[in-house]
Amino acid sequence: MEKLEILEGSIELPKGFLASGIFAGIKKRKKDVALIYSEKVANASAVFTTNKVKAAPVILDMERIKKGVAQAIVINSGNANACTGEKGFEDAVNMAKKVSQLLKIDEENVLVCSTGVIGVPLPMEKVLKGIEAAAENLSTEGGYQAAEAIMTTDTFLKGVTAKFVIEGKIVTMTGFAKGSGMIHPNMATMLSFVLTDANITKTALNKAFKETVDKTYNMISVDGDMSTNDTAIILANGEAQNKTIEEGTHEFDIFYRALEHVNKILAKLIVKDGEGATKFMEVNIVNAKTEKDARLAAKSIVNSNLVKTAIFGEDANWGRILAAVGYSGADFDASRVDIYLKSMKGEIKVCENGGYIFFDEALAKEILKEKEITVTVDMKAGEYSGTAWGCDLSYDYVKINGSYRT
Template sequence: MYIEYINGGVCAPKGFQASGVHCGIRRNKTKKDLALIVSDVMCNAAAIYTTNKVKGAPITVTQHNIQDGRAKAVICNSGNANTCAPNGIEIAKQTCGLLAKELGIKPEDIIISSTGVIGMPLSIEPFETGIPKLVKKLSYEGSDMAAHGIMTTDTLKKECAVSVVIGNKVCHIGGIAKGSGMIHPNMATMLCYLTTDVEITPEMLKKALLRDVADTFNQVSVDGDTSTNDTVAIMANGLAGNTPIDSEGEDFDEFCKALNYVTAVLAKAIAKDGEGATKLLECIVSGAPDKQTARVISKSVITSSLFKSAMFGEDANWGRALCAIGYADAQFDVTKVDIVLSSSKGNVEVCKGAGYNFFSEEEASQILGESEIKILVSLNQGDEKARAWGCDLTYNYVKINGNYRT
């Protein structure tokens, strides 16, 4: 299989335009706070949402809108989550109505999201003034504008696209995402919008998403908090002209592999851009008795506040990693566990058979001084593996979230 990274984000697939503007929801007028993605033709669509019992109003509206597996546009605002807000569902519906009128489509053909502060009032006025500007700025090169329009505390845009041959047709998958804090998903995570020109049914799109997020977005954690607005949505307009994918098989597998390339890049980018982070942590668990055990253990390590703090301090305190492995909700023999800390500066085995293994603290400190750290955990009791991404826990995380609203 040949997959090539390409430019263009959500506009890389044929027939997709995007835009982003400042409409007045965020106080900083230099920050875009409204984003739009539109397909030239109707798309098959699927989405996965947060498992938090408190859900943003846009999720309720989107679930209703795409229950038929169809959509043509995505609109998202940043700066206000529209969660537990007065008239939240009404505002979301009105927003869809305003956009539908501008685009000449049905309100039910729109996926809508919001991200930002929870529990604050949201007015329809910014949407009334912003949506006409948003539609006017639509461009086949507009992914960058949309990627910036969905950012909150993110410091970097998150965008990716690939091309892949499916059924002798060159196809494309693109995506943008946002996420920096309140990241500990149990479905997908944060907000992510994916586009593709592959012809694939809504049922197979949903199956592909569910299969994918278990090893990508569900394996990311910044701070242990699962957001109220988490959504991953995908639209497929079929303009690549491939034989329709309506069942499992070689074409579906190729699509899933290409999708994974995009989502893994975006998941890693979210972890790297964690609020206040200075280091990306990637825990790779191998030799596991089953896939789920590997997933649970890898995520347990990168979620540990104590271990995250040690990584910030460049302290090879491997006992904290072993502790997190030990309380992971999985069945395995902990006495066989080995741990290696790794970076571009080299590798150091700090734990052998769940016990101390002599190593140079000076060498370990140099390894942990890099901005990307890998924690390699060998369970030595099977052939399955998994990975998870997180970041260090810094003083700035508390500073950012201590005055997030004010």
């Protein structure tokens, strides 16, 4: 049996993992400190923001992850601990130190994540007391609480559990994430944590995670702003006791497929929860000359504010889509491009061979009234494809971000 079972909305912690989420007072009301703990040291991989301005926890984790293992992750929301100087870095270290003391584990195996307002010192007295409470509340049922505690402007909890079989052993993989605004390709303002009891080598885990992150989180956009705190981490503790998964094997392919599903679901949930978003947009580039061209074009479209506002206004302005492909850096012949719009209401071609064709504007409007819309661009240049996900840009986005600190 190799069937992959996906349980969207579920956060079932794999064997050997405990988690918690509590309210420490960093935010005004909601949970704001989360703790994830593996009862044994786990193999680990991570991907971080490409922003040159990196938050203190990111700088700390980038160094610690080099050895490829970790045992705990502590996360706070409500304060990004970014642009906080040497004190901010000391605070991140002290968060990890507190966890190591409470759980009696190696401090170097504790990773730290923060999300929230930039440029404000952490209220460390509250944070440290919160970590104590989080450690006391660790449980096998604590995944939902941890997922809730990492949220900022998110409007719903984002989680998924996958189950699959490796040589007769049931393997569980669970992921949860936060992200709503400041979302841009090459990681978003997002935190993502994937936990699995799979037994897999460090190199195989690293390859699978970084490749699937590139295909999922790095293909989403809400507003084009890149965060200082983006972090995606995976821990694999081997407690499923399957035969060790190596690169280049059938078992690796099963693991890879499950991980790609988990990351893709979380990435799409982040976009669907985009600040002020009213519509979800999937962009498919087909028949591109290379995979790189397809991905460049897809990302350019979902990141275009003019495309986003046209989608919000339910305007079939295909010229904005073609223009976004034009400045994407992709190699293509504009005189061959066809563009289609699709939703539950139907599908319509709005551009043929890079130019105007007559189309039913009323039908196009009906298609764009739906909450989920697919844009397909046929480049007629090769056999490669790429997909990206984005959302519209609404009046509410301005309202939310105009008063973010208040």
